Amino acid sequence: MNLSPLMTTLVLHFGEMGSRWGINRTVGQIYAYLVFSQDARNADQIGEDLGFSRSNVSMGLKELKSWNLLRPHHQPGDRKEYFSVPEDVWEIARILVRERRQRELDPTLSVLRDAQLSHRQDGGERYAQRRVDEMLGFLELIVTWTEDMQNLSADDLRRLMKLGAGVNKVLEFSRRGRRADSGPSALEPRTEQDS
């Protein structure tokens, strides 16, 4: 490794974190390296700086491409392909959310829908069926919501999150505007709800 101390720290950390996700260490390190590098890098540079074989870099890049996390570039007069990542952290996050939803939520959704249909009439499984319904309702809500959020600009998203739970206050307020009074709730610190 031929990297500055700062870069080394970051690369090692994100490699470590990477293996806690489904993603492997190599891929995590490559991505961190690209995120914190000012200029686009080619596969040889990556392999050299991180100490991976050329083929390992190729596989890592393939994985990252399949996540849509890379921006490829071509320097005129150079056959090599160079890679960078989206400028804006929010854009990276947006991609991550979308891809993870596709890989983790969508398949589950389809299994649950299937289960709901094919086991509707099976007796003696009332409970499991009910749980399938609940979970399906929950996941559908989450999926719709994330899709919805994908359509907001980074600025609006940032504004919304900054508000945090304050959003609820605003909504409570606007609800009060429409119907007479909607009771307390909403602002209270959360009612205890499990032993």
Add this chain to the structure above:
Amino acid sequence: MNLSPLMTTLVLHFGEMGSRWGINRTVGQIYAYLVFSQDARNADQIGEDLGFSRSNVSMGLKELKSWNLLRPHHQPGDRKEYFSVPEDVWEIARILVRERRQRELDPTLSVLRDAQLSHRQDGGERYAQRRVDEMLGFLELIVTWTEDMQNLSADDLRRLMKLGAGVNKVLEFSRRGRRADSGPSALEPRTEQDS
């Protein structure tokens, strides 16, 4: 395996998904089994129904306990320990978010803060430093926001998500109330923002 077809489908699926998270197949299967079982189960039952060795079940349960995802029970006159999961899917999700934040975001946050401090004066790394700042800002916002959301009741959360991007409309509206006019933005389908 001594399970109904429905349960078998669900257990196998969540086992598979489990291995795409950091969590392993066994743990995913055990949790699915508990989620979709009406009554609490003991380690022997789990092992028998899923075809795992007793020790493997023990390790799986240990992992799940460390995630705070189990509710232990004791039947009077029975030495065995029985396990179930929180009733409400929202409660399970809340726990998952909290634990994943602790395991995945908090360590990164501390590495970035550290990096920010110890490399403040290093020249020639202006870019990496700037990216550290950006990412730190982003993650801090996310963390604060999730903590904030943790404090809402399941009902309020559900209401908020149902609104989806509509929230923004409400906010836009309430912003208009305060200042004269805040321009268009917000409701539009999202401006193209990357090639």
Add this chain to the structure above:
DNA sequence: CTGTTTTTTCAGTAATTACTGAAATTACAG
């Protein structure tokens, strides 16, 4: 086209992670 550079694939191997049975520890009824 042809020759050269670059990237990808893949079979073999290394490293890691998951799982087991046996032994040790803990929990508890009498």
Add this chain to the structure above:
DNA sequence: CTGTAATTTCAGTAATTACTGAAAAAACAG
């Protein structure tokens, strides 16, 4: 306490996943 039932730990092994070098394929300049 004592004895028994239950759980956890752990060393060894199985299974999976990561990584490499060599060969094949693709990309491209002339």
